[in-house]
Amino acid sequence: MDRVLGRIDPTVDRTAAARLLGCSPDQVGYCPRCQGLTRRYGRQAQVICPACQAVQPPSAVGAPS
Ligand SMILES: [Zn+2]
Numbered sequence: 001m002d003r004v005l006g007r008i009d010p011t012v013d014r015t016a017a018a019r020l021l022g023c024s025p026d027q028v029g030y031c032p033r034c035q036g037l038t039r040r041y042g043r044q045a046q047v048i049c050p051a052c053q054a055v056q057p058p059s060a061v062g063a064p065s
C-alpha cells in the first residue's frame with residue numbers, strides 16, 4: 001500500500017508514530033513546519049514530514065517565487 005502518510009499529531013504516542021513511520025522511536029521528532037511527528041533523526045531522516053513534503057518538497061524551500 002502506497003497511501004501517503006498524513007500528518008501525525010504530536011500527541012500521538014512516539015512508539016505508535018514510529019510504527020507508522022517505519023522507524024524506531026528514538027528517530028521520531030517534530031516537523032519544523034507543522035509540528036507533527038516525523039522521522040527526524042538517523043539514516044534516511046525526513047526532517048520535513050511526509051504530509052508537508054506532499055504540499056511542498058524541501059527542494060522548493062527558498063526558491064524565489
Ligand atoms: Zn510537517
